[in-house]
Amino acid sequence: MYSPESNQxxxxxxxxxxxxxxxxxxxxxxxxxxxxxxxxxxxxxxEHIADSAEVSVGMLYFYFKNKExxxxxxxxxxxxxxxELLGAEFEKAGASLKGFELAGKxxxxxxxxxxxxxxxxxxxxxxxxxxxxxxxxxxIFDKLKKDVLGALFRMQENxxxxxxxxxxxxxxxxxxxxxxxxxxxxxxxxxDPSIDLEKIGQDAVTFLVGGINSLCMKxxx
Amino acid sequence: MYSPESNQxxxxxxxxxxxxxxxxxxxxxxxxxxxxxxxxxxxxxxEHIADSAEVSVGMLYFYFKNKExxxxxxxxxxxxxxxELLGAEFEKAGASLKGFELAGKxxxxxxxxxxxxxxxxxxxxxxxxxxxxxxxxxxIFDKLKKDVLGALFRMQENxxxxxxxxxxxxxxxxxxxxxxxxxxxxxxxxxDPSIDLEKIGQDAVTFLVGGINSLCMKxxx
Amino acid sequence: MYSPESNQxxxxxxxxxxxxxxxxxxxxxxxxxxxxxxxxxxxxxxEHIADSAEVSVGMLYFYFKNKExxxxxxxxxxxxxxxELLGAEFEKAGASLKGFELAGKxxxxxxxxxxxxxxxxxxxxxxxxxxxxxxxxxxIFDKLKKDVLGALFRMQENxxxxxxxxxxxxxxxxxxxxxxxxxxxxxxxxxDPSIDLEKIGQDAVTFLVGGINSLCMKxxx
Amino acid sequence: MYSPESNQxxxxxxxxxxxxxxxxxxxxxxxxxxxxxxxxxxxxxxEHIADSAEVSVGMLYFYFKNKExxxxxxxxxxxxxxxELLGAEFEKAGASLKGFELAGKxxxxxxxxxxxxxxxxxxxxxxxxxxxxxxxxxxIFDKLKKDVLGALFRMQENxxxxxxxxxxxxxxxxxxxxxxxxxxxxxxxxxDPSIDLEKIGQDAVTFLVGGINSLCMKxxx
DNA sequence: TATGAATGAGAGTTCATTCAT
DNA sequence: CATGAATGAACTCTCATTCAT
Numbered sequence: 008m009y010s011p012e013s014n015q016x017x018x019x020x021x022x023x024x025x026x027x028x029x030x031x032x033x034x035x036x037x038x039x040x041x042x043x044x045x046x047x048x049x050x051x052x053x054e055h056i057a058d059s060a061e062v063s064v065g066m067l068y069f070y071f072k073n074k075e076x077x078x079x080x081x082x083x084x085x086x087x088x089x090x091e092l093l094g095a096e097f098e099k100a101g102a103s104l105k106g107f108e109l110a111g112k113x114x115x116x117x118x119x120x121x122x123x124x125x126x127x128x129x130x131x132x133x134x135x136x137x138x139x140x141x142x143x144x145x146x147i148f149d150k151l152k153k154d155v156l157g158a159l160f161r162m163q164e165n166x167x168x169x170x171x172x173x174x175x176x177x178x179x180x181x182x183x184x185x186x187x188x189x190x191x192x193x194x195x196x197x198x199d200p201s202i203d204l205e206k207i208g209q210d211a212v213t214f215l216v217g218g219i220n221s222l223c224m225k226x227x228x
Numbered sequence: 229m230y231s232p233e234s235n236q237x238x239x240x241x242x243x244x245x246x247x248x249x250x251x252x253x254x255x256x257x258x259x260x261x262x263x264x265x266x267x268x269x270x271x272x273x274x275e276h277i278a279d280s281a282e283v284s285v286g287m288l289y290f291y292f293k294n295k296e297x298x299x300x301x302x303x304x305x306x307x308x309x310x311x312e313l314l315g316a317e318f319e320k321a322g323a324s325l326k327g328f329e330l331a332g333k334x335x336x337x338x339x340x341x342x343x344x345x346x347x348x349x350x351x352x353x354x355x356x357x358x359x360x361x362x363x364x365x366x367x368i369f370d371k372l373k374k375d376v377l378g379a380l381f382r383m384q385e386n387x388x389x390x391x392x393x394x395x396x397x398x399x400x401x402x403x404x405x406x407x408x409x410x411x412x413x414x415x416x417x418x419x420d421p422s423i424d425l426e427k428i429g430q431d432a433v434t435f436l437v438g439g440i441n442s443l444c445m446k447x448x449x
Numbered sequence: 450m451y452s453p454e455s456n457q458x459x460x461x462x463x464x465x466x467x468x469x470x471x472x473x474x475x476x477x478x479x480x481x482x483x484x485x486x487x488x489x490x491x492x493x494x495x496e497h498i499a500d501s502a503e504v505s506v507g508m509l510y511f512y513f514k515n516k517e518x519x520x521x522x523x524x525x526x527x528x529x530x531x532x533e534l535l536g537a538e539f540e541k542a543g544a545s546l547k548g549f550e551l552a553g554k555x556x557x558x559x560x561x562x563x564x565x566x567x568x569x570x571x572x573x574x575x576x577x578x579x580x581x582x583x584x585x586x587x588x589i590f591d592k593l594k595k596d597v598l599g600a601l602f603r604m605q606e607n608x609x610x611x612x613x614x615x616x617x618x619x620x621x622x623x624x625x626x627x628x629x630x631x632x633x634x635x636x637x638x639x640x641d642p643s644i645d646l647e648k649i650g651q652d653a654v655t656f657l658v659g660g661i662n663s664l665c666m667k668x669x670x
Numbered sequence: 671m672y673s674p675e676s677n678q679x680x681x682x683x684x685x686x687x688x689x690x691x692x693x694x695x696x697x698x699x700x701x702x703x704x705x706x707x708x709x710x711x712x713x714x715x716x717e718h719i720a721d722s723a724e725v726s727v728g729m730l731y732f733y734f735k736n737k738e739x740x741x742x743x744x745x746x747x748x749x750x751x752x753x754e755l756l757g758a759e760f761e762k763a764g765a766s767l768k769g770f771e772l773a774g775k776x777x778x779x780x781x782x783x784x785x786x787x788x789x790x791x792x793x794x795x796x797x798x799x800x801x802x803x804x805x806x807x808x809x810i811f812d813k814l815k816k817d818v819l820g821a822l823f824r825m826q827e828n829x830x831x832x833x834x835x836x837x838x839x840x841x842x843x844x845x846x847x848x849x850x851x852x853x854x855x856x857x858x859x860x861x862d863p864s865i866d867l868e869k870i871g872q873d874a875v876t877f878l879v880g881g882i883n884s885l886c887m888k889x890x891x
Numbered sequence: 892t893a894t895g896a897a898t899g900a901g902a903g904t905t906c907a908t909t910c911a912t
Numbered sequence: 913c914a915t916g917a918a919t920g921a922a923c924t925c926t927c928a929t930t931c932a933t
Contacts, residue, residue, distance in 0.1 A: 577797050590856075617873050624878070626852055627852025627853065635811075648837045656882075659882070660878060660880045664876055
């Protein structure tokens with residue numbers, strides 16, 4: 008006979024286990040993040056990460072295949088968060104230039120400033136480490152490109168213009184990503200004092216809107 | 229008493245020595261470049277570089293303090309070459325938008341394509357390795373910024389416009405560097421097939437000219 | 450007051466428990482056997498054995514003190530089986546050379562061929578692992594020696610001969626064990642194609658009978 | 671101009687280097703031998719071997735690819751020595767039964783007794799460690815088999831007999847190797863007090879001569 | 892009894908750097 | 913100047929064993 012109680016008990020226990028496992032997984036990622044970002048990936052020893060996460064080295068290897076794997080998971084998570092964030096901003100403004108403006112502002116205000124470690128890992132510590140890491144970096148940028156490209160095409164449909172050449176959309180997207188990446192890098196990695204995010208934001212948006220406009224031609228209907 | 233003869237003999241010998249030393253120094257840098265760019269900085273062993281340069285490991289350490297030092301010198305040389313190249317292009321066209329166009333074209337055609345290893349080291353392998361390396365990277369970018377900024381200001385004087393805000397010039401320069409860096413990265417490091425340098429070049433220039441224009445306001449004289 | 454009922458109930462339950470325990474114990478040994486024999490003792494992980502036996506790691510440690518202990522119990526069981534088998538063959542033929550022939554045949558046909566894993570563990574995987582394991586290996590061989598020695602002495606009584614020297618019996622026994630061990634090793638561990646058990650068997654028996662004869666001298670009555 | 675002196679100096683220096691290298695190689699093998707034989711292969715740590723050889727761990731890895739490689743080289747050397755030794759004994763006595771006698775005696779007196787560590791490694795510590803090690807063990811035994819087989823065939827030619835069956839020669843050789851191996855194992859690994867090499871030697875030879883005779887039939891000329 | 896996640900000592904291995912020659 | 917063998921600290925990773933549940 009089916010016993011809901013013992014079943015629920017089991018289920019509860021299993022649920023708790025699962026919750027704990029996911030928590031620990033996150034704990035490790037959270038511990039690795041500042042270490043990778045501040046000491047550098049190679050300068051960070053597995054033991055430090057384990058200590059910082061209050062987890063044994065063995066447990067760390069239970070959750071992640073190796074150090075590279077840990078970096079990759081961290082990277083993927085950062086990429087996911089960033090896309091989620093930017094996606095929401097594009098949603099807010101419908102398919103318009105406004106969306107690009109909001110997304111640009113959010114990139115600084117909701118990503119770089121509150122999560123500098125995440126940005127440093129994405130733009131600095133994960134660069135040139137290994138082929139596998141680079142593949143994941145590429146994947147993240149490809150998805151971001153796809154997202155921004157989607158927003159661009161939706162805007163095109165709305166506003167009725169055409170691109171100067173077949174590469175224009177690609178160029179616009181890559182340029183946007185490049186501009187923001189470089190500003191973030193100078194600000195976060197080099198802590199360049201000439202980069203004042205508050206002041207720079209508006210000009211950056213103006214610049215890229217100007218860039219976009221120059222590659223989009225009003226269609227005569 | 230001054231002995232021109234022995235002096236000259238010494239001088240000749242010293243000159244030869246110096247020439248040889250500089251040659252060897254270059255040989256080592258040249259050997260390290262493709263290894264760092266293709267295998268990666270960490271995956272490249274000192275012994276491998278020495279072998280490739282046909283120099284003993286000990287000699288390598290005579291010319292360079294350590295592995296990091298080698299990377300830094302390589303990086304500095306790459307930065308110098310790039311600045312030299314871009315500077316020449318700006319010279320050619322006087323202080324005009326044309327100069328930006330030429331410099332952009334030259335970046336791809338005279339730097340990325342003929343010297344992919346140099347570009348990969350500048351944009352990938354030297355990233356996030358250590359504070360000292362990062363300082364030199366920053367220095368290189370600062371100088372590039374200064375160069376481009378100079379060209380921009382000369383153009384401003386010539387054409388008589390003013391920037392929308394005090395940050396505009398900074399934003400323009402950083403944006404330009406960011407755009408080109410990202411395109412180079414996708415093309416060289418990820419070998420992204422959607423990046424066709426030939427086709428992209430013109431649009432990139434159009435984009436950034438649009439961007440520049442949008443931050444520069446014609447002055448009413 | 451003695452309560453047969455509850456007693457019987459307890460007894461039955463206890464019996465079942467004991468049966469289950471022994472079953473599980475065997476299951477674990479049976480799971481470890483092919484793993485040790487095919488992957489090797491050191492290459493086999495405790496977790497793998499537990500999985501294969503469908504038992505938790507904790508349970509495995511309930512039944513066996515540690516990995517070495519598991520190997521020792523396996524080894525002892527293998528030794529017991531082998532002695533049982535050879536003993537039965539000696540019984541069949543009474544105290545005669547025939548018994549040695551039958552035992553030799555049985556060693557191949559009833560041990561090595563149907564239970565190659567057991568033979569591999571006895572002759573290869575348990576060798577040189579630790580002092581404790583080696584003690585048990587020695588014990589097994591000592592008992593086998595004693596068995597064969599017993600058969601030899603019974604044959605001596607029956608047939609009335611004397612050994613050439615006081616060591617002769619020892620030498621005969623050790624030689625027999627050595628010959629069969631080496632053949633089994635070549636056949637099972639190295640899978641030496643020049644070892645054809647079918648064809649070799651008869652010659653091996655002839656060889657050792659010749660050996661035995663040469664160390665036994667007919668007594669003049 | 672050719673300078674014999676500096677040349678000789680170079681040559682001498684190079685010779686010394688080579689000598690030192692070979693010496694060091696031997697020193698490491700010599701240091702590993704007693705450790706492997708007495709503590710066991712797995713219980714012996716690389717660091718111990720390096721310490722014992724008064725060599726740094728790094729140097730050890732310069733001479734040997736890894737721990738397994740060290741064991742294999744040790745094993746090969748032991749195998750080579752043993753064959754050399756037995757070969758010389760067979761040579762001494764021409765192609766006769768005497769040769770088998772001498773070789774048997776030499777196995778104990780010139781191998782097992784003076785070099786117990788070598789014998790233990792050959793017969794115990796190298797057993798069941800890995801496929802690669804096992805391949806080398808097999809190779810050694812194959813060569814030993816070939817050597818003994820050669821002696822047997824030469825004796826056959828001299829004495830004019832034929833083997834009972836096509837497998838007889840194989841059986842004789844494998845039996846001889848098995849008998850001596852087992853005696854050595856009991857004596858050296860188990861230090862079995864019932865094995866008195868002095869007394870056992872003669873009987874072992876008698877046994878195997880009897881075995882050989884029983885598989886060889888006088889040819890009627 | 893039964894579980895299997897957690898532990899952590901300890902292993903092998905690498906390689907930038909040094910220094911006797 | 914030149915060599916390259918030698919160093920050994922530092923690193924990642926494994927897995928037998930334990931113990932809270």
